[in-house]
Amino acid sequence: MTLVATSVAAVLFLALPLAVTDEYYLHVFVGILYFAYMASAWNIVCGYTGQLSLGHSALSGIGGYISTLLLINAGLTPWIGMFIGAVCATGVGVLVGWPCFRLRGPYFALTTIAFAEILRIWTENTEEIFGVELRGAQGLSVPLKGHAPALFQFDGKVPYYYIIIAMLVGVMAITWWMERSRMGFYLKAIRADQDGAEALGVNSTRYLLSAMAVSSFLTALGGSYYAQYFRYINPERNMGLDLSIELALMGIVGGQGTVLGPVLGAFLLTPAGEITRATLGGKFPGLHLVIYGLVLILAMLFLPKGLIQPIRRLLGRKSAASRESEPAAA
Amino acid sequence: MKPKTLFVSLIAISLALWTVPVLAGEKVAEVKLGSVLSLSGGAANQGTQTKAGAIIAADEINAKGGIPALGGAKIQLIFGDSQSKPDVGASETERIIQRENVPLMFGAYQSAVTTVTTEVAERYKTPWLVTGSVADIITQRGFKYTFRPNNKAVYDANEQLQAIKTLTQETGKGPKSIGILVEGTDWGKSHAANLRKLAKDLNYEIVVDEAYSPGTVDFSAQILKIKSRKPEAMVIAMYTPDHIVFTKQAYEGRLDVPFGIHSVGAGSEDPNFYKAVPVQAIEYMFVQEDFQIDITELVDWTKPVDKKFAEMLGYPLTSYGGQGYSAIYTIYDVLQRAGSLDKEKIRDAFAKTNITSGPALIMGWQKIAFDKDGQNVDAHGCISQNFKGKRTTIWPVANRPKGVKPVWPIPAWKDR
């Protein structure tokens, strides 16, 4: 059943640019898929460890800045630069995560905010470092090379669309595999009761940090993608609290700790925000944020495990006859 | 409510929203002009003022019969909200260009947003008239479709120092040292950087060079520093809330700066600032802005514009309102010469612009013409000095009303 659904979805998405030639709609889809990717990357650590990170935007900022700086100053193609950025972000993520994971619940969240804010403020205030121009709060413009696939720049939207699909499929695959691996099993135990798990001999630090490493790596790649798509990054938008909250919002509303949850969250919230802004933004500025707030409150009150719950149940009922075993994730 | 019901309702609502654009809108013989402005978020104030100015101008033109060269077509303004974010601005630009098929666009006040939106417009070969953004880079990229009628950032810094120089020449007295206090993001810091360069050339010593975090509640520390280093003139770049707090505290602390406090706009262009500080606190303060603030008293045809703006927003015409107004009249001039909605013809008409009179000059400029980078080199700001709550233009001398004598140097607090 799920195989059929997945194949149909796959075909639909891959064929979409053939049917939709309007650049604006393609742009909207790229936006949705981008947030689905980022929320999924966030989910790898936050959904499965039960800790709430509100500083993930810092990782995306690191990725974006490093790949862009390497492009501007060394002419290095972002195809390579983005992986260098991802490695740096992983280092930062693990370094920061190591002491942070000792904290629980809201303290962890507050600390992630603090770290991200430190990075953002520092970047905003630094014009240059070791001779490399950072331009502080003004942000960096990616040099415009027109259509240059080797430098990760394309003229239309279609190549970007396929790249983000590939990235999204990748992150979903990684999440799916991780769920069923031993690491996923241990993470579930840690999430349910960290002390209990440790009492049974699970090295929680190792698994938590591994999840953090993977999440940081993928989030940073997303940051580089953003830089190449919008051709501009600045500390406020790419390392700021707004972005972190958006990612957490989508992950939680969609359903943490599941493969599809964050994707669902992105697919619901991004168009809702886009449409509200497009139709009412000029006349009722701020309304889309009120709607986000409402969705968040309703989700927390009625669907704390995310939107994925009722969908699961819907699908579950359909295939009740086939005696399918429940998926491993809660 | 059962979760399933909730879920279905949410989906239904999302789908229903899609029908809204379909149901709205009827077709009339008209020209659609697109705009992206910060209508929400941190820069909502300025975006809203620009929008109001543009609406006033469009209404005026439509009342007189639309655009003659386009068969009397009326102007319809399409506004997109950048939410003060560059990527949202880019999305809105994409949407408006693609879905509304506009021949040109204007906006977006914030430099970070305009940098990105003009790039999108350039890719779609759509002319973009900049309003309010001062970042130098916007007209330094070799773009063919970007046109900026207002100052570049470096002009602002230059003008402040030029004004000081002019006043020094007129009276034989002037400062030898300068202090700088700016807000610590994008705008403030680039202004400080420009000042440093220019001050060096003009042989001013910089004895205070400070940046503060946005949201600072207390400027005692900075005022203390200024008192101890004693700069003879101060240049400040502050947004509204900080400017309010700083000005109040400088007044309470009786901060004496012999050759004045020179504010480079933003907070000091905001009518709310003037409502929130006591009149004595801003006495003799210099304000540099893109707009000639007293033009609505000196030039008759500007008075109805001022009145309508005040009806819409509750305060007199501001610099950003003027920019919105000027943008529409500039576009009117361009469309008249282009005589068509073809983007290439419009772009060429933009490039050949040479406006030396008329409503587009409400800002106080003498001319609007664009160099090969799309920059109006005849753009300039005006600097006013505050006398008992009234801002009167004192620089450039060409814009100074007859009989006005600037107060220079500024009397100390104990002598007032």
Place this chain on the structure above:
Amino acid sequence: MDPIFLGISVVNGIVVGGLYGAIAIGLSLIFGVMRVINFAHGSFLMVGLFIPYWLWQLFKINPYVSVLVAAPALFVLGYAIQAILIAPLYKRERAMVLEPISALMLTAGVGLIMDNVAFMIFGPDFRGVTLDFASKAFWIGETLNINYTRFTAFLVSLALTALLSLFLVRTDLGRAIRSTAQNRDAAALCGINVMRIYNVTFGLGCAVLGVVGCLMIPFYPVSPSIGLAFGIRSFITVVLGGIGSIPGCILGGLVLGIVESVAAQFVTATSASIFSFVIFILVLFFRPTGLLGMKV
């Protein structure tokens, strides 16, 4: 660095710090009793600033008098939000594993709505109150001046802290609140209506913001956007001072105020805010109970 100027910057830091402490009291109380991090804390402060502003703007009522309106209004608002929106989370907790994140995200949603509804109604403008006496200051020597309204805010903040501490120790309701904070189930066994205590505590935390708003509006302008920055500052203050300790809040606020003020003399003020965050992180790692806090 001139010791006089250093001394002056410390004094300024203390005056501001007392106010930071008062702002954070509500957050500390709410977290200490209910283990809920109120992400909407700054938004409530924003409401607490708008009420005296509009009362002054429309009816020319002195902000210090507006306390009589603002404090009860915010108490009711806080009580209502806790009772209607947050309480259901606790009821659910009995059945399933508590999701601590839910309450945090819920209050974040509340904050989003409050900020943006205020934005839609009032617009983005900053609004200040100009009172004649607001610009007067008293001088110590030639260089140190302290503004009357700021000093008043400082004194009242201290008084408020003392009053609140007394309330918690001496009154029945206060004791009920403290015991609920220590052990919810034990308190319930003693016959305390835990949900009602939660509601009252939330209301109380917000009511404090009503008082603080009236103290602040004479010298600080309000707009719908100021919530988040104050919210974050309050977190830092609470952690510094210690969760659940009211005097700790003032202490935390003083430390924050002094660090901000003194650091700004040596480095640019923008970098100074990094110091606040660094101290915050260090405290969380090495002394999570804060300066005066109880064990969490």
